Amino acid sequence: MPALFLILIYFFTFGCKVNTPENIKKDVPSTHDKKTPIVFDVIMIRSFPKLGTFWPAEMPEFVFCKSSGISRERANQGVFYWKNLGYPITNVRYIEDGPECRNINTYGKIIIKLIDNTVPINSNLSVTQVSFYRDSKQIQSATIYLISAYADKPRLIEHEIGHALGWKHYNRRNHVMNPEYSRTGFDYEGLEYVEYQTQSIDFFKN
């Protein structure tokens, strides 16, 4: 029986901070980066989004709990974003309440629910927890915790679904998996389902 490894993997960092001069200052690369800008660029061009964990075989069921604050429209848009990249997502529910919203019967599902005091939110807009088998990296379940006031923000649910599917952060401006909200966009390069399958197969080989 493989050990189930529950880990808090992903944070949506820096929340909805606007780029005040103070924040821009924080974005300035370190002295080291400034000295070697070309090397840094080369690394960025050759990099691509990476899967940290994955759903084996079938896509999970999506369960949106209304109490999370997300609207039905934004929930549908978020799912459609990934379906449009080829992900064969077929089972999506938007519910008033259900056992999944109380952390029961979550196996094989991505649950979208309201943040609670068991999850450290820090300065993030939302948090996604992925539980997976440590050795095989196969995901067992995932939960996206939302703050109701921010639940409908553009690109937020798209980003968190990316984590719930297994994608890590990808540090390129305007990419949907950029870790900093103000730098996210709808660029999805490298996230297509064919790429997901290719990287999933690589987990089996290792």
Ligand SMILES: [Zn+2]
């Ligand atoms: Zn993130």
